Amino acid sequence: ELSPAPAVPGPDGAPPEPRLLDSGPLAVAYSTGLSDGSQITTLTVRLRVAQPEPAEVTAVAGDRFLDSAGARTGQRVTVPIGGHDVPVRIVRSVRQLPGTGPEAPSARFGGALLVDLPALNRHLQAEYGAAVEPTEWWLRTGPGKTPEAAAGLRAFPDTAPAQVLVRDEVAERLHDDPFGAGPGAAFAAATLVAAALASVGFAVSAA
Incomplete structure (x- = not known):
């Protein structure tokens, strides 16, 4: 009161x-x-409702991020997310996260981190009364369900069909594309695919 x-x-x-x-x-x-x-x-x-202390935010880091930040696995770093500084502990490293290759925007800003969204939002809510929303979803379907899932996503009225990227469809296009024969053309194709992976709204793959 x-x-x-x-x-x-x-x-x-x-x-x-x-x-x-x-x-x-x-x-x-x-x-x-x-x-x-x-x-x-x-x-x-x-x-504010009394609740347990939020769990530590953990992350998987790409090698590019580790090099840029001078960090290592097991280290705690402070990362700006949603306009707030968030302490994050790096628990694992990978060569490259999906959609974050050399041509992706993240490469120009020091690499990328993969964090758990619910854990991140619990921390932001507890500390700042804030939250962030996802801008991209990675989905895995059951065996033989990929075409059905892709069609359902593309049918959403607020989703452009080109926003739904299906790994099997990309592989088929690359296999059938005649310009993939030469080394130079193959490099250009890889560049285009990397750019597409960085801009999709949905990614669907078969289990």
Whole structure:
């Protein structure tokens, strides 16, 4: 409960801040003091439910990130996520995370980390009252279900068909593409695929 502020203003003539009490339902009463004129102010009240301390945010790091940050597996680093500094412990490293090759935007900014979204959001909520939303989904289907899953995703009204990238379809196109015969053309094809992997909205593969 926020108690009513004292009727007597503070030494500077400004209204004093309300005090927080532990009992009773939430209520707000605020005295405007003795100042002449009117001013609209906003009082923000943030309610927090008692809950266990959020678990440590862990991550899988690409080699490019480790080189750029001068970090190593097992080390704790501070990473800016969603406008906030988040402490992250690197528990494993891989040569390269999917969609983060040399042509991907992440390569220009020091590599990439793979973190657990629920754990990250629990930390952001506990510390800052914030959360981040995913911009890309990686999906795995059951045996023989890939075409059905891809068709269902492409049928969503707010999803462009080109946003759904199916690994089997990409492999088939690369296999049938005649420009893959020469080394130079093969390199160009790999570049195009890397760029596509970095910009997709959904990625679907068979189990």
